[in-house]
Amino acid sequence: MPKITKSNIDYNKRNLNDKTLLKLYYNMLKPRLIEEKMLILLRQGKISKWFSGIGQEAISVGVTMALKPSEYILPMHRNLGVFTTRQIPLKRLFCQWQGKLSGFTKGRDRSFHFGTQEYNIVGMISHLGPQMGVADGIALGNLLHKNGNITAVFTGEGGSSEGDFHEALNVASVWKLPVIFCVENNGYGLSTPTEEQYNCKHLADRGKGYGIESYILDGNDIIETYTKVQKLAESIRKHPRPILIEFKTFRRRGHEEASGTKYVPKELMEEWEAKDPIENFRSYLLSKKILNYEIEETYTSEIKSEIEKALTSTSIEPGIITDEDTELNDVYKSFNYKDYSPNKNTKELRFVDAISEGLKQSMEKHKDLVIMGQDIAEYGGVFKVTEGFVEAFGKERVRNTPICESAIVETAMGLSISGIKSMVEMQFADFATSGFNPIVNYLAKSHYRWGQQADVVIRMPCGGGLAAGPFHSQTNEAWFTKTPGLKVVYPAFPYDAKGLLATAINDPNPVLFFEHKALYRSIRQEVPTDYFTLPFGEAAFLKEGESVSIITYGAGVHWALETLENNPSISADLIDLRTLQPLDKESIIYSVKKTGRAIILQEDSLFGGIASDISALLMESCFEYLDAPVKRVASMETPIPFISQLENQYLAKGKFEKTLKELLIY
Secondary structure (H helix, E strand, O other), X not given: XXXXXXXXXXXXXXXXXXXXXXXXXXXXXXXXXXXXXXXXXXXXXXXXXXXXXXXXXXXHHHHHHHOOOOOOEEOOOOOHHHHHHOOOOHHHHHHHHOOOOOOOOOOOOOOOOOEEHHHOEEOOOOOOOHHHHHHHHHHHHHHHHOOXXXXXXXXXXXXXXXXXXXXXXXHHHHHOOOEEEEEEEOOEEOOEXXXXXXXXXXXXXXXXXXXXEEEEEEOOOHHHHHHHHHHHHHHHHHOOOOEEEEEEOOOOOOOOHHHOOOOOOHHHHHHHHOXXXXXXXXXXXXXXXXXXXXXXXXXXXXXXHHHHHHHHHHHHOOOOOOOHHHHHHOOOOOOOOOOOOOOOOEEEEEHHHHHHHHHHHHHHHOOOOEEEEOOOOOOOOOOOOOOOHHHHHOOOOEEEOOOOHHHHHHHHHHHHHOOOOEEEEOOOHHHHHHHHHHHHHHHOOHHHHHOOOXXXXXXXXEOOOOOOOOOOOOOOOXXXXXXXXXXXXXXXXXXXXXXXXXXXXXXXXXXXXEEEHHHOOOOEEEEEOOOOOOOOOOOEEEEOOOOEEEEEOOHHHHHHHHHHHHOOOOOEEEEEOOEEEOOOHHHHXXXXXXXXXXXXXXXXXXXXXXXXXXXXXXXHHHHHHOOOOOEEEEEOOOOOOOOHHHHHHHOOHHHHHHHHHHHHOO
């Protein structure tokens, strides 16, 4: 019989029974044995990449066992123990890593970049930070559902340097969200040591700055991890609040296997190998006669058999068969548009009032719809769209946010995972840059990656004409029309704004809803008083003619109308696109084939804008019908300036009439 070695970790059994202690050991042993097998398969070229959590198993297992199965966990790529402790079938994990259909992403993403509602796990994206804010959203959903659940989210000491980490902690603190932030301080962010990552003694110290209680735990001590997290979880369920835990541990293999560990001093590696969480716990259990060699052999044999059976089953599953329709159809969650026809009662509304009324009626229709943004509560938003909403719906559903666009977009994503619709108001569309990453990498890609819709509308007050300068006047729709997975709406009239906003909120996909600020109080129209919807992807023919097709949207619609009113002899189709993604290509092509001439007007600067894509579409689809080159009219290739003389020179409005007349006489 092998000699029992003394444990290098001073365990305190506390009040745990033998059955629980053995379960802790089994749950750590399982991911270790899987990893050892995966490292062999990696060398054989049967999996493409591996991010090892060897030496960190106690954290994943301890946290997961401390939470209820109904509570969400947001792990990283070294937290295999989260997935195995939640008892995900190994075949599904192996299929995921080998890009098979029975995995979680249909071969579209690798490693642990996936989530599963079945097991209440939401995996990471490579940008690391966004999952912290997503955890905030899930935790907020728990509060709104009043289900008493908490959420746990993982990051590393490297990820704690990202702005998303700090934004998420601040939001969680301000809103008293029931979330545990787990920082695995494992020594290195790839090859960058901790002293080059942060300049405080402990990462847990950062909790003080956000009014969050924080703790430092030995991440290699499974008993300390499990019992402390369990105690904290019980406390948070009774008294919701965020908690920050720093787990001291070490990454004993490369960031991923190809990067190696040559940058780690030999003495440091040996020190942490001696603190191996599994070997030390094994020694402890053997010394206390809780574990014996017969039980250990049974565990090992059982796990290895499960691994081999799952690998055999995975190996005979065929590879992914490519199908373009399948790929395209999975970019968006299917949406069966329901038409709510307007009544005959109308009243004259300004553009801004139509948006406000449409949003209010959607709040009444969707009883759990949450709206978030800077100053949107008592103040009513800088444009007063949500004035009176707090009194009507309460502060749980109408939420002022800190100035942290990234975390709030992520929170909206978390609410969607919780089954709650949300609307985020960007104070100005320009500020979406501070939330750009979660919009284009999280909201846009989640359904395609693992079937999770992002039921989020982001309102984007945009555009020039108000002398607001470079940071409050951009019309940046082209950034988002380029991103598969997003829908982009850009109405020009109060009627369209109200109906399309209702549809945007009904749609389970992420929608960027652009509202031109110069139209807010300058455009009025008779609008139905009750709730109604309008379909996406259907342009409006505002005028019909024979000589030219004018294709535009937003403020450009009104510039074109003014030009045609000043030139009544011009016979033109005037097409208001209304939605840019999806785009009504059929109406555009139909019109241009009829008129033989096309001019596309946009407020955005020329290069890379939507007009360029429409022009290319027409050249590909209507070339033989054209009597003249397709013309694009756009604003200058400069940032948008402040003073009115320069802004007027910048805007496309002043160029449109001249270019239109030149096209007609070509």
